Amino acid sequence: MDPTRRPRRLRxxxxxxxxxxxxxxxxxxxxxxxxxATTDERVPIASMPGHDRVPVASAVDRVEEVxxxxxxxxVLFGIPESKDATxxxxxxxxxxxxxxxxxxxxxxxxxxxxxxxxxxYTDHGHCGILEDNARESPELTVDNDAxxxxxxxxxVSHAEAGAQMVAPSSMTDGMVGAIRGALDAxxxxxxxxxSYAAKYESAFYGPFRDAADGAPAFGDRRxxxxxxxNAREAMAEVALDVEQGADVLMVKxxxxxxxxxxxxxxxxxxxxxxxxxxxxxAMLHAAAEKGWLxxxxxxxxxxxxxxxxxxxxxxxxxxxxxxxxx
Numbered sequence: 001m002d003p004t005r006r007p008r009r010l011r012x013x014x015x016x017x018x019x020x021x022x023x024x025x026x027x028x029x030x031x032x033x034x035x036x037a038t039t040d041e042r043v044p045i046a047s048m049p050g051h052d053r054v055p056v057a058s059a060v061d062r063v064e065e066v067x068x069x070x071x072x073x074x075v076l077f078g079i080p081e082s083k084d085a086t087x088x089x090x091x092x093x094x095x096x097x098x099x100x101x102x103x104x105x106x107x108x109x110x111x112x113x114x115x116x117x118x119x120x121y122t123d124h125g126h127c128g129i130l131e132d133n134a135r136e137s138p139e140l141t142v143d144n145d146a147x148x149x150x151x152x153x154x155x156v157s158h159a160e161a162g163a164q165m166v167a168p169s170s171m172t173d174g175m176v177g178a179i180r181g182a183l184d185a186x187x188x189x190x191x192x193x194x195s196y197a198a199k200y201e202s203a204f205y206g207p208f209r210d211a212a213d214g215a216p217a218f219g220d221r222r223x224x225x226x227x228x229x230n231a232r233e234a235m236a237e238v239a240l241d242v243e244q245g246a247d248v249l250m251v252k253x254x255x256x257x258x259x260x261x262x263x264x265x266x267x268x269x270x271x272x273x274x275x276x277x278x279x280x281x282a283m284l285h286a287a288a289e290k291g292w293l294x295x296x297x298x299x300x301x302x303x304x305x306x307x308x309x310x311x312x313x314x315x316x317x318x319x320x321x322x323x324x325x326x
Contacts, residue, residue: 265310
């Protein structure tokens with residue numbers, strides 16, 4: 001053994017910490033908050049232990065719980081009181097998210113990001129306006145260009161309510177450009193866009209669809225979300241969003257797509273966000289409940305791997321638990 005090459009020297013307590021290459025802090029984390037206009041009390045989300053849907057009246061209390069852990073940023077998802085074919089409650093002035101934004105920004109110091117999509121608001125559960133005969137033909141789903149105007153209206157309504165950043169998640173071609181143009185025209189040049197730039201048609205989304213009541217009523221989303229087999233396509237998608245003015249670039253999911261996070265970090269200068277999605281959260285909880293894994297340890301290791309891959313920000317259901325550890 002060559003005594004000049006002993007990496008274990010740097011693994012001793014006291015030394016190990018000062019040479020650690022990657023670290024997590026609460027400021028790296030974004031906590032999701034589900035606001036539900038159909039309830040007057042908190043409703044536990046069975047498939048996502050530790051998370052609830054909260055009524056609008058409790059949104060501030062819920063956000064203050066997040067802030068108490070040291071996390072500074074939340075992303076809001078809304079469950080409206082009613083749905084229709086065009087998702088019209090998504091941009092209503094008195095919509096669930098709009099009301100929650102006004103309360104939260106008035107009463108807390110949280111940075112508020114909002115999900116800009118239509119799946120929670122449409123009665124068919126797809127992420128935009130349906131094409132003709134969509135229900136009869138699995139090849140026809142969302143009318144891309146007709147959806148852009150709706151997404152822009154949603155983003156402007158969120159900015160008017162006080163959101164500091166909007167996060168379009170529908171994987172609609174041209175969504176960043178349409179939203180940037182609408183925000184600027186309405187005087188919201190300072191409102192940032194965190195685009196779900198590489199969002200895959202993943203099997204890891206199941207618990208979220210339960211949480212947000214946003215599962216498709218028919219068909220699936222493979223015609224507008226990305227094929228999990230494709231990596232080069234992700235770089236093309238991200239490049240388009242950068243050209244259109246995206247300020248932050250999101251990869252979703254995270255753990256099964258660490259290579260995509262790394263490639264985005266390598267090829268683009270914008271901050272990179274990763275969404276540690278509901279299925280990734282739920283599977284660790286399920287294993288921990290069986291006694292097979294230490295939940296705190298695997299949660300921390302998972303988020304560390306996402307950060308190590310190149311993410312600057314992590315949207316995760318583990319946010320508060322990890323922030324408490326830190």
